[in-house]
Amino acid sequence: MHNLGILLSGRGSNFLAIADAIASGKIPDARIAVVISNLADAPGLAAARDRGLNAIAIESRGRKRQEHDAEIVATLQAHHVDLVCLAGYMRLLSPGFIQAFPQRILNIHPSLLPAFPGLDAQLQAFEHGVQVTGCTVHFVDEQLDHGPIILQRPVPVFPSDDPHTLADRILEQEHIAYAEAIARVLSGNYQIIGRRYLPKARTAPTKA
Ligand code: GAR
Secondary structure, eight states: OEEEEEEESSOOHHHHHHHHHHHTTSSTTEEEEEEEESSTTOHHHHHHHHTTOOEEEOOOTTSOHHHHHHHHHHHHHHTTOSEEEESSOOSOOOHHHHHHSTTOEEEEESSOTTSSOSSOHHHHHHHHTOSEEEEEEEEOOSSTTOSOEEEEEEEEOOTTOOHHHHHHHHHHHHHHHHHHHHHHHHHTOEEEETTEEEEOOOOOOOOO
16 A cells, blocks of 8 residues: 655645545555645645545744755654655755655646746746646656656647636646556556656566
């Protein structure tokens, strides 16, 4: 059984999509061991509590990043987490955090990276005038929105869109993409070569 740790700062719709995907068997052999937020009033944390999950606020305000991250790492380890999923977690992770979970931290970002990293990616894409954007699930490394890409889903931008309708269309795809990416990573059936995520060819079972 895999233990997921979810980090969030806001509404938590990606967290809920992950929880639903576990419940429906789309992410096999996994449970959410703990949900952590840097903001005590994050709606996602309340939603986790409503679902009977361990939901913990570790406030970041006024604390040094390294010290705050060390407390989160210790909490994840205490819950035996083996895969960390950032789900709208709006803070950069310190190198110590990343080194504590090598190739075991995922993030979802609402654009087709490397286009539009950082804040308000949907608005950046809208204002740039792109006709296709989307979402990306990637491993977290020490640079912002940068690590190896596991999965992307494209989303069209229509002339009738405003930033909100576009963000909603991207979010629908995020919910599908995150569950699928987590299932892929937990299967272990891939390798990372350079920056490239490559599924391993399935070998036919050998006959006894
Ligand atoms: C999502 O759109 C996610 O991709 C984005 O924050 C939103 C969180 O929504 N994350 C980032 O921009 C990270 N750079 P949610 O709280 O409903 O999951």
